[in-house]
Amino acid sequence: MRTLRSEWTKFRTVRGWVLGTVAAAVAAVLFLLVGTVSSSRHQGEVGTLPVGPGGVAVNDSFSFLHRTLTGDGSLTVPVTALTGVLTDPAGGPDGTLPGVTPWAKAGIIVKSGLRQGSSYAAVTATGAHGVRMQDDFTHDRAGHLTGAPSRGAPHWLRLVRAGTTVTGYDSPDGVTWRAIGTAAVAGASVEAGLFVTAPAAVDTAGGGGSSPATATGTFGRPAVTGSWQGHWAHTRVGEGAGSSGSYVPGTSAGHRASGDGFVLTGAGDIAPVVGGPALGPAFTVETFLLGTFVGLVVLGVVAVQFATGEYRRGLLGVTFAATPRRGRVLGAKAGVVAVAAFVVGAGAAALSLPLGEARAASARFTVLTVPVSEQTRAVLGTGLLVAATAVLALSLGFLLRRSATALTALVTTTVLPYVLALGGMLPSGPADWLLRLTPAAGFAVQQTLPRHDHVLSVYTPATGYFPLPPWGGLAVLAAWALLALGAAFLVLRRRPV
Incomplete structure (x- = not known):
């Protein structure tokens, strides 16, 4: 000392x-x-980013076809296709080409409200990562189905809410179901339904530039149990595609009926914001x-x-x-x-x-x-x-x-x-x-x-x-x-x- x-x-x-x-x-x-x-x-000026339940800046922009679920209930739907439009870096005849980004999503979601950054749990088919269950932006788990959904091999998705616990399932045929995981979504009533979103395409090998992307998901007939209110309503959550990119020119968020199912188009992402050139300044x-x-x-x-x-x-x-x-x-x-x-x-x-x-x-x-x-x-x-x-x-x-x-x-x-x-x-x-x-x-x-x-x-x-x-x-x-x-x-x- x-x-x-x-x-x-x-x-x-x-x-x-x-x-x-x-x-x-x-x-x-x-x-x-x-x-x-x-x-x-x-x-x-860049703008203000929404903040998720964990206090992290998030992207929360997607095309949402939803109804209000009061109390317990479930939502089941097959995803029969996930397609999209990308910006053609070579210019092309109209500046676009078909395709989806690896983390484009078409799935079902239970969300505590329509406010950006609010708590949620989702099960979704993705462009290149099979079925995933994600919740509150930072949590991601792999499901049991790989590859892309198609009419001949749809990805069946299910969310079951009991109290504040939401359990996600997937199935190759709508008969045999396997649980993926659980998450908590609080609230006496929640918004639940179908969603589609697509983050910008990122050139990870060529310096990290990004270009707009838009995705379209095709869904079969949604089956619900429990106490649901109102009719299916469409909302574009967030302005444009948020900080994750933008819509390909000539495309926009929307939905239409297709037989007894729906087709949704959207862009953006439901995920935490990360650094890198895709975000911008x-x-x-x-x-x-x-x-x-x-x-x-x-x-x-x-x-x-x-x-x-x-x-x-x-x-x-x-x-x-x-x-x-x-x-x-x-x-x-x-x-x-x-x-x-x-x-x-x-x-x-x-x-x-x-x-x-x-x-x-x-x-x-x-x-x-x-x-x-x-x-x-x-x-x-x-x-x-x-x-x-x-x-x-x-x-x-x-x-x-x-x-x-x-x-x-x-x-x-x-x-x-x-x-x-x-x-x-x-x-x-x-x-x-x-x-x-x-x-x-x-x-x-x-x-x-x-x-x-x-x-x-x-x-x-x-x-x-x-x-x-x-x-x-x-x-x-x-x-x-x-x-x-x-x-x-x-x-x-x-x-x-």
């Missing part, structure tokens, strides 16, 4: 180190404000924390000088004379810079979020909503990211003894891979490996937009997605910091002052 107090006294009594620590926080926040101002000048929590790497460099200078300053001034021998156990001195210095860096990192992040949201609101710019728990993890994780990097910088200072050399090593291994990978200056393969193996992996702790297998997008570093999960990436950085700290300890024990 005495050694720790002594090192803290050294740190706080050197004006340059204290001012540098404050400057790190200021630099991080100023970089954010300058960056968002620049973005708002060059991008147009938008602010995320990660955007608001972009200034972290600037503050990290400034704080890295402070941490390096906290190690090399005593070499340069010839005071390290005095320090070791007062405290002969050199490992204790190193540990105390690491503790001081780690705590100071954590306070700076977490404080700057906590300040950046409301400032960034206010700047986005004033510019009428979309912010992708995430749960408060995710925001809190990103703020505290930023503190840990900066703290671990400061310990790494301190260790490099002791190992290399020269401030410029140590800082160059820090920037080269931590900041440069981050900038190259997220700036799109490297192919996705090398970028992924850099963010797995170098200390830059620690920036993954700031990511709040998860990958979703049932949402097609370009999940690469250039679109804001790290190859490691948040805590996994931070663990890689921590391992580097501990490795460097251990090497510094060995060097201090063996190298003369």
